[in-house]
Amino acid sequence: xxxxxxxxxxxxxEDLFSETEYQLRYEKGSFNSGYCILRNTKMAVVNKxxxxxxxxxxxxxxxxxxxxxxxxxxxxxxKLYLGLSQTAIEL
Numbered sequence: 001x002x003x004x005x006x007x008x009x010x011x012x013x014e015d016l017f018s019e020t021e022y023q024l025r026y027e028k029g030s031f032n033s034g035y036c037i038l039r040n041t042k043m044a045v046v047n048k049x050x051x052x053x054x055x056x057x058x059x060x061x062x063x064x065x066x067x068x069x070x071x072x073x074x075x076x077x078x079k080l081y082l083g084l085s086q087t088a089i090e091l
Contacts, residue, residue: 001083005053013059
């Protein structure tokens with residue numbers, strides 16, 4: 001699957017996150033990787049000052065590092081997640 005660095009694709013990733021156990025927040029901070037995952041509270045925090053491309057890259061990194069139950073995802077989000085997980089994404 002081709003990753004497009006657009007606001008529309010960012011919205012798709014945010015919609016995918018809304019169906020996972022993890023809560024997504026954009027906050028200011030000096031995260032070394034641009035994001036922080038709080039596993040005990042199932043929260044992912046992304047630097048809000050990042051560009052659209054930076055936010056997309058962070059969300060893709062987070063999706064690769066967490067467990068996502070595809071059974072709770074809607075049809076469109078399931079297809080998106082499976083497409084992303086089967087593609088080698090070069091950042």
